[in-house]
Amino acid sequence: MTAFFGAEDVFSNWHPCRFSYHDVSFTCVEQFMMFSKAKLFNDDQSATKILAAEDPMTRKMLGRKVAGFNLATWEARRESIVFVGCREKFSQNPGLRSILLATAPTELVEASPYDLIWGIGLGTRDVRITDKSQWRGRNLLGITLMRVREALSQS
Template identity: 80%
Template sequence: MRKIGNFTAFFGADDVFSNWHPCRFTYHDVAFTSVEQFMMFSKAKLFSDEKSAARILATRDPMTQKMIGRKVAGFDQKIWVAKRESIVFVGCREKFAQNPGLRSILLATAPTELVEASPYDLIWGVGLGERDPRLTDRSQWRGQNLLGITLMRVRDALAMN
């Protein structure tokens, strides 16, 4: 995590804001080891692919979870786009609500704008690296920053509790 002006940039599994960051939380009596696992499990369940859901729960490796999630049977892009942000919101909310140390770190970022500084991800990130000088200029972003937006929504929700 790196604060740059009114932005807090993050990237990589070692960063607590990453969906790949190892953490434990439960949702509806199912235990998860990362938000990535929650996201891919939820994706499999959304499309009624129980085999993939079970495989995702059986591994702790986020890359493997992502690979399984990319091959979910019955996947429909339109449905996924409509549901993905609410799924990740729930996963992030549970991660930070159930882990007080992580919650404190998230709340301490207020009022900065959270930015996933992934040079590769144009959906969840901004498509720019953490050291890219364009990072603090939204008009230069190549990606949507959905994870940053979702984390700010979680931060706002947890700040009210």
């Protein structure tokens, strides 16, 4: 298991790194994710604000206010959106790519005590972290990163 949490960790969506997608430049996956969320719901005003925002927390807050948001639509698309953002992050930054590939074959786990969707709802120091049946969250980020790792290992 490779557990991670916090913006300083290269696997975090908040970790600063530059990449571009369809001629739009991003400074972290969180920005890509929230921008893509705004575009998914045709909220160009929020998309512009998300690109201009300086920090991941502000971007996240702006993403929570996207006009026309529909939970079912978001749930159907969010993992593919984050997959693309993570794929671009790690494929365009060779040093980060090497770090990601070096985690194989471990299970990547976002040890966020707060996030029950992208993380496991437990912190890195929680003794329950090694028992998947005790996880409170879905670990979607960890799962997505393992899919990216697999895709990059094939290219």
